[in-house]
Amino acid sequence: MPTRFGQLIIGTPGAGKTTYASGMQQFLSGLGRDVAVVNLDPANEEVPYEAAISLSDLVSLDSVMDRMALGPNGGLVYCMEYLEANIDWLLEKIDGLGSAKYLVFDFPGQVELFTHCSSVQRIMQRLTKEDFRLTVINLIDAHHCSEPSKFISASLLALTMMVQLEMPHINVLSKVDLMEQFGALPFNLEFFMDLQDMGRLLPYLDAPPARPDQGEEDGDNAAALEDSAAHAVFKAKRRRLHAAVCELVDDYGLVSFETLNIQSAESVGRLLARVDKANGYVFGASECASTAEAKYASKLFSSISSDTEMNAERTLLVQERYSTRLAEERATEMPAPMQVPQSPALRNAVIVGSRVALRGLVAKPELNGLVGVVAGGPSAKTGRLAVRLDNGQGGVQGPFQLKPENLVSLDGGVLGVSAP
């Protein structure tokens, strides 16, 4: 059998694993990649995707719970141990799917399976031994960002899973499209994605979530209400515990987060580009896009993957899209749209050759986030600039005629403004 590639989807219950498996299946099929979803959650009875293999065909959670007198969590641990003991069943089923399948494994959400019990780890190791190149996708509901203590514990959990599973691993904040509803976050999304210094969350542990620049008025009121001596002791201990956890996570320096809105093809494509890089995906024969739809999808994906390397850019775009309120508050810190110099002599000198990213396009939203080079302009008639976009394969597409306000300079600073 040739090397096979795929993703292992894990995360707490409700984080969006099954929805992700379904969305990723659709995206990959659109790309022309031959994909199969393996449902390893025996409690997942109704799934939105077509499962090529279901663990419930091997073992029934209900009968395990009945016969062994176990609750749902114990039952799931038993099912995973049973799968480990019968791993040949899984391998035969996978072999039966053919050699070129890209596999998406939808796991149960019970965290003890990934932190305390070793069966899942051994199942993953066995698959790796059989020449599967798999990346773990750990989904964490972005809602955790709105409460520092929840986020700190989710980060500790992510670290524990990374250390326990020893696989290529990507942590993902899911449902970022709902971020606006969580209220103001203590820090910008960038902070939660890069996670350079988690200890900065500690001052917000006892206060209701608030931005650093909003003062601590609300926190002071809450503290005044509850400031009994016993509560103060509890708070001090709780703070020390959280400080120790933050230090531990920071010391390992392993945890950072990608973001995901499963309804956005661009967001799914960005994540897939990361996964492909993590497991060294080699484009297979099935990847030849034959239909017009597949050609469009693969073009979009190749542009996204070429762009994924630009970390600052990635964070900026996600932040802009899902956290407009924060983005507005920090507008002064963000790169401004390009400004075109008035003098015709300066225009070409300053603008042509500049690297830019596209944003805010309404008629062609699929181009937002792509990067390219200004090839000419601005047109005397329309004021638009000609931009050639990277096609992700070392070539270019375009030129497209774009308004300066839809372009952000990637060369640093605001183009044109500094010109004499």
Ligand SMILES: Nc1nc2c(ncn2[C@@H]2O[C@H](COP(=O)(O)OP(=O)(O)O)[C@@H](O)[C@H]2O)c(=O)[nH]1
């Ligand atoms: N808004 C939004 N909802 C999502 C997203 N991903 C999943 N959900 C919803 O979250 C809920 C739980 O998802 P599910 O896939 O069953 O989670 P699982 O328990 O981890 O498999 C469902 O109602 C999904 O529709 C997302 O990216 N955005």
Ligand SMILES: [Mg+2]
């Ligand atoms: Mg599920």
